[in-house]
Each structure stands twice: as structure tokens, then as C-alpha cells.
Amino acid sequence: MRDIIEILERWTGEGASVALGSVVERIGSAPRDPGAALAVSSKREIAGGVTGGCVEPAVIREANEVLNGSRGKLVHYGLDDEDGFDVGLTCGGKIAVAVYALDPELVPPIADAVRSDRPIAVTLSLGEERFGEQAIFAPESSNGDALSAAARSLLEIGESAIVEGADGEMIFVESYAPRPNLYLFGASDHVSALVPLGKQLGYRVTVCDPRKVFLTRERFPDADELSDDWPDEFLARAPIDPRTAICLMTHDLKFDVPALQLALNSSAGFIGAIGSEKTRADRTARLREAGVEDAALARLHAPIGLQIGARTPEEVAVTIAAQLIEAKVAARGARIETISRGSVLA
Numbered sequence: 001m002r003d004i005i006e007i008l009e010r011w012t013g014e015g016a017s018v019a020l021g022s023v024v025e026r027i028g029s030a031p032r033d034p035g036a037a038l039a040v041s042s043k044r045e046i047a048g049g050v051t052g053g054c055v056e057p058a059v060i061r062e063a064n065e066v067l068n069g070s071r072g073k074l075v076h077y078g079l080d081d082e083d084g085f086d087v088g089l090t091c092g093g094k095i096a097v098a099v100y101a102l103d104p105e106l107v108p109p110i111a112d113a114v115r116s117d118r119p120i121a122v123t124l125s126l127g128e129e130r131f132g133e134q135a136i137f138a139p140e141s142s143n144g145d146a147l148s149a150a151a152r153s154l155l156e157i158g159e160s161a162i163v164e165g166a167d168g169e170m171i172f173v174e175s176y177a178p179r180p181n182l183y184l185f186g187a188s189d190h191v192s193a194l195v196p197l198g199k200q201l202g203y204r205v206t207v208c209d210p211r212k213v214f215l216t217r218e219r220f221p222d223a224d225e226l227s228d229d230w231p232d233e234f235l236a237r238a239p240i241d242p243r244t245a246i247c248l249m250t251h252d253l254k255f256d257v258p259a260l261q262l263a264l265n266s267s268a269g270f271i272g273a274i275g276s277e278k279t280r281a282d283r284t285a286r287l288r289e290a291g292v293e294d295a296a297l298a299r300l301h302a303p304i305g306l307q308i309g310a311r312t313p314e315e316v317a318v319t320i321a322a323q324l325i326e327a328k329v330a331a332r333g334a335r336i337e338t339i340s341r342g343s344v345l346a
Contacts, residue, residue: 001037002114002176004048008039009111012104017042019063019072021099023050024126024172025162027078027345028093035160035174039102042067050097051077062099072100072132074344096344098124098172100132109136110176117178117204119155123147126162126344127169137173147171150339157335158243164342171342179204180243180269182324185231185259186250187214190274193317194247196222201321203245208234231259240266242331245324247304248273257286264296270327272304272320301327 001008001020011018022037023030031052038056039047040063050059055077066072078094106122113120121137137151150163151173158177165171182203184191191207198205199222206225209215215226227234231248232255240246246263247270248256256273260283263271275283280302287297305319306326 001035001039001048001174004037004039005107005111005114007047008102009107011039011041011043011045012102012107016045017067018102018104019066019099020102021050021059021063021097022124022172022174023095024074024098024124025096025343025345026093027095030093030095032095033160034162034172038063040064040067050095055095055097059097059099062097066099066101072098074098074126074131076345094345098126098132100124100134103134106134106136113176119178120176121151121155122174122176123151124172124174125169126172130169147173150341151175153339154336156241157332159332159336161336161339162342162344163339170344177243180241180245181206181239182245183208183235183238183247185209185234185246185248185255186252186274187211187216187219188249189313190316191247191249192219193313194249194320195220197317197321198324199224201324206234206238209250231255232262235259235262235266240268242267242269242335243328244268245270245327246272247320249304251275251279253279253283253286256283257290260287260300261290261292264292264299269331270301270324271299272301272323274304275302 019040020037023032023034025034032050036050037048038050038059040060049056075097119139123135123137125131125133139152147163147165154161154173154175155177158175160174162170162172180203182198182205184207187207187209195205204224207220207223208227208229208231210228210230212228215228246268250256305316306322308319310316310319
């Protein structure tokens with residue numbers, strides 16, 4: 001419910017009761033990931049969604065039942081359900097949606113954490129006895145049990161999933177991880193076109209270029225940060241983790257080579273660099289001379305972006321954004337498989 005947290009903050013601040021329908025699991029093809037939520041207020045306002053619109057009417061009916069005093073429940077939608085075609089989930093997948101009353105006391109700390117990019121998670125009990133009970137999980141308050149370990153791991157990768165509690169109860173952990181960092185080097189028109197796309201994809205976007213004349217707030221109004229450090233100096237102090245994306249867009253080897261030496265030996269999940277065939281060959285040769293091994297060089301996306309014939313800065317930005325999505329999805333699948341999860345659909 002990250003995308004509607006400000007609306008929920010306003011509703012609860014005005015004293016409205018809120019029922020939520022939250023996707024807690026999906027199998028196969030479905031429009032939204034776990035954590036997507038549809039909210040209905042006691043004033044009959046609606047926000048968010050759990051699919052592309054095909055099961056929303058059914059979830060709204062369940063949410064209204066909660067607002068009228070029902071305890072709430074876990075509902076499944078899919079083509080193998082007898083109501084599958086009536087509901088309209090024709091994409092072939094299955095989803096589990098928990099419908100429950102939102103605890104208004106949880107909204108302010110969640111909203112504050114999202115605004116300040118602090119990690120926080122919400123646990124939702126799915127067991128019959130405690131269904132709908134919610135609690136805040138903060139990494140620093142972990143007690144060392146299996147649930148805390150799983151919640152911490154989900155926060156590290158920015159994913160939400162069902163995990164099994166100590167007593168075998170299924171618990172949905174909704175992760176509110178800080179935005180991943182997207183570092184863009186080179187204050188060019190291509191970077192200017194990429195900044196808003198990066199923001200829309202959920203990144204905290206930094207533009208770095210030591211040439212101050214090009215690095216202006218007027219050119220990059222949507223960037224979270226502007227830095228006039230040299231790229232390697234910036235990377236030497238910048239936070240980097242497996243969710244970080246680094247894009248070298250300078251066309252200048254005096255910037256690229258030192259920065260890529262650091263980037264390719266970091267834990268960054270995506271590293272890409274722009275450049276012609278000649279530039280790429282010269283850059284690779286210099287990186288090898290600097291001691292960068294072939295295994296590290298294999299991590300470099302060069303030329304950056306999906307190669308579909310894009311020419312304008314805007315077209316190139318779209319191809320880079322698509323490549324960032326592609327890399328994120330591949331990494332997400334690999335990481336989440338390492339976490340012991342529960343299921344209500346299997």
C-alpha cells in the first residue's frame with residue numbers, strides 16, 4: 001500500500017475507518033505483486049487496486065462487509081475457482097487477497113518511514129484465530145526469531161511475501177524498503193531524459209558530473225541529488241547494495257575507467273555504460289590494464305539499454321529504463337528464492 005499511504009494518512013487523520021484488500025500471494029500471471037492494496041473508507045472513498053480492474057468489484061464488496069462489522073477474510077481469485085470467470089481474472093493466474101480493517105495507529109509511522117526512506121515492515125496475521133492483526137516490524141527491534149530473520153531479508157531486497165511464524169501461522173510481511181539508488185554519471189540530455197523515468201520506477205536518483213556548468217537544477221529538476229564530484233570519488237563514498245543501479249553516460253574514458261573499476265568490484269545490481277563500439281573497445285582494454293578481471297567485466301551492460309534502434313535521448317532513456325526493469329526482475333527472482341516462505345495458495 002506504499003502508493004496510497006498518503007491517501008490513507010489523510011483518511012485516518014479525518015477519522016474515517018478503512019478496510020483494505022491486500023494481495024498477499026500470487027501464482028502465475030497476475031497484474032499486481034504482493035503488497036498491492038485496494039482501500040475503501042467509511043466515507044465510501046476508494047483508492048488503489050489489486051489487479052487491472054478485473055476483481056476490484058468483488059474486493060470492494062468484501063471491504064464493505066468489513067466496514068459493516070465483518071471480521072474480514074482471505075479470499076482467492078483465479079481461473080480454477082468456480083467464480084473465476086464471473087470475477088474476471090482471465091489472465092490465468094491465482095491471487096490471494098486478505099480483506100481486513102486497517103489499524104489506523106500504524107499509518108503515521110509507515111508514512112513517516114516512506115517519506116524519510118527508512119526501512120519498516122508491517123506484519124499481517126493470516127491465521128484464523130488472529131486474522132487481520134497488524135504490527136510494525138523495524139529491523140533494529142528484531143528479536144532473532146525466524147519471522148524476524150525473514151522480515152529483515154525481505155526488507156533487504158524490497159519484497160513482500162508470506163512467511164511461517166513459530167507456531168505455524170501464516171504471516172504476511174509487507175516490506176517498505178528505502179528506495180534503491182540510481183546513480184547517473186554525465187549531465188547530458190540522455191541523463192535528463194532518464195531522470196524522470198528513474199523516479200517513476202521508484203529509484204532515488206542522483207546525477208553526478210564535475211562539470212558544474214552542465215549540472216544545474218534547471219536541467220535536472222526531478223533529481224533527488226546533484227553532485228559535482230568526480231564519478232570515482234562519488235562512488236568511493238556512496239552507499240551501494242544489490243539494489244543499486246549505476247549508469248555511466250559520459251562518453252569520456254577519464255571519467256568512465258576509474259568509476260567502473262569501483263563499480264565492477266561493488267555489490268551494485270546493475271552497471272551500464274554508454275559508448276560507441278570504439279569507445280567500448282578502448283574502455284575494456286583500459287579496464288583490463290587496470291586489473292579488472294573478465295568475470296567483473298561480464299557484469300557491464302555495454303552498450304547500455306536494449307538495442308532496438310533508439311536514437312533520441314528520450315528513446316534511449318526508455319530502453320535503459322526497460323533494461324533496469326529486466327535486471328531487477330531477474331535479480332528479484334534469484335534473491336527471493338533464498339528466503340523460506342509460506343503459502344496460502346499452494
